[in-house]
Amino acid sequence: MKRSQARVSLPKDLYFHPTFGEAEVEAVSEVIRSGRTTQFSSSKIEEFEKAFAEYVGAKEAVAVNSGTAALHTLLAACGVGPGDEVIVPAFTFIGTVGPVLQQGARPVFADIDPASFCMTAADAAKKITPRTKAIMPVDIFGHPADLDPLRELAKKHDIYFLEDGCQAHGSEYKGMKVGGLADATCYSFQESKSLATAEGGMITTNDPKLAALCREVRHQGETEWGQIDRLGYNYRMTALQAALGIVQLGKLDQAIQQRRKIAGIYEKALGDLKGLALPKEKPYAKSIFHVYSMLLPNELSPKRDAIVQALRRELVPAGIYYPNPLYTSPLFKDDPGPFNCPTTEDVTSRIFGLQTYQSMPLDIAEKIGIITRDILAQYL
Numbered sequence: 404m405k406r407s408q409a410r411v412s413l414p415k416d417l418y419f420h421p422t423f424g425e426a427e428v429e430a431v432s433e434v435i436r437s438g439r440t441t442q443f444s445s446s447k448i449e450e451f452e453k454a455f456a457e458y459v460g461a462k463e464a465v466a467v468n469s470g471t472a473a474l475h476t477l478l479a480a481c482g483v484g485p486g487d488e489v490i491v492p493a494f495t496f497i498g499t500v501g502p503v504l505q506q507g508a509r510p511v512f513a514d515i516d517p518a519s520f521c522m523t524a525a526d527a528a529k530k531i532t533p534r535t536k537a538i539m540p541v542d543i544f545g546h547p548a549d550l551d552p553l554r555e556l557a558k559k560h561d562i563y564f565l566e567d568g569c570q571a572h573g574s575e576y577k578g579m580k581v582g583g584l585a586d587a588t589c590y591s592f593q594e595s596k597s598l599a600t601a602e603g604g605m606i607t608t609n610d611p612k613l614a615a616l617c618r619e620v621r622h623q624g625e626t627e628w629g630q631i632d633r634l635g636y637n638y639r640m641t642a643l644q645a646a647l648g649i650v651q652l653g654k655l656d657q658a659i660q661q662r663r664k665i666a667g668i669y670e671k672a673l674g675d676l677k678g679l680a681l682p683k684e685k686p687y688a689k690s691i692f693h694v695y696s697m698l699l700p701n702e703l704s705p706k707r708d709a710i711v712q713a714l715r716r717e718l719v720p721a722g723i724y725y726p727n728p729l730y731t732s733p734l735f736k737d738d739p740g741p742f743n744c745p746t747t748e749d750v751t752s753r754i755f756g757l758q759t760y761q762s763m764p765l766d767i768a769e770k771i772g773i774i775t776r777d778i779l780a781q782y783l
């Protein structure tokens with residue numbers, strides 16, 4: 404092999420953990436020592452909710468035990484149920500769409516913008532029917548969807564405007580953090596995220612009534628002891644997760660900065676490869692680059708999987724986010740469609756991405772950039 408590959412190599416066990424340090428160990432230990440581990444006995448959950456709401460600029464926050472639980476809780480609180488449709492992208496993780504099905508409602512897939520990979524208002528508008536109860540864009544890879552036209556569309560049809568911000572902690576839209584810009588926004592704190600509590604999630608909203616409903620759904624639909632107003636679940640966050648979250652929130656800006664620096668390193672390494680479309684922020688957006696996903700030229704789509712395998716052989720943390728439009732999964736075999744998302748189909752055939760974990764040292768990111776460049780140059 405020519406190059407740099409002779410000189411540059413990556414460690415074998417490259418796995419990027421969340422940035423947990425002594426402060427997290429101490430915070431969790433304190434909870435364990437106290438014996439107060441749940442929302443019934445500890446004030447940690449409320450403390451985390453208040454701090455997170457303040458950080459994103461929302462009035463209310465409701466902590467739950469995963470991003471999927473956040474989305475499910477929110478849809479249930481909005482009264483989404485059988486016979487309803489929710490407009491979602493097909494270019495996302497299944498965690499966005501599973502909760503729609505859990506509520507007995509139908510996901511209707513809208514297409515995405517080819518540069519931001521986020522669902523567009525223009526296509527969502529085409530998918531609206533009298534049964535549409537909500538539209539739910541995803542801030543995919545931490546790049547916010549174009550929220551203003553989506554909000555206008557929801558307002559025009561008097562439906563909920565919900566946001567899956569599970570990858571977008573601290574992402575900005577027109578200079579404002581996402582979190583208070585839709586009727587409600589959901590987050591995930593699973594360990595790959597910029598803010599990690601092992602597993603965990605949050606709903607933020609400016610609507611106190613919706614927040615109160617979410618709190619009911621989070622805890623069995625119970626409003627007071629023995630008073631069950633609606634079907635709910637046990638989606639409660641533990642005090643151990645909340646204690647982790649409080650410390651991690653203090654590190655979030657640093658994590659975002661690190662992810663953006665890593666994205667900058669990749670951009671520098673790959674920027675002049677002809678035909679490769681690198682992620683670019685829209686003028687309205689500040690992305691947190693949850694993943695650095697890019698598009699190969701059309702003619703290389705049949706070789707995409709082989710390219711990713713070649714990168715992985717060199718220990719590059721590369722992956723395909725996301726390999727198929729969700730509606731092609733067996734889960735949707737009984738959905739008659741029609742599924743009209745040509746951009747999603749094109750993007751899923753050509754996309755691949757590099758990890759940007761905040762715990763990744765910058766010199767490792769540089770090595771990843773060099774090796775990726777060398778391998779791609781053999782194809783481009």
Ligand SMILES: Cc1ncc(COP(=O)(O)O)c(C=O)c1O
Pocket residue numbers: 469470471472495496497498499541567569570590591592593602603604
């Ligand atoms: C876009 C999106 N939605 C929903 C989820 C679900 O979150 P969780 O894994 O915390 O349940 C994730 C998690 O990765 C996600 O990336």
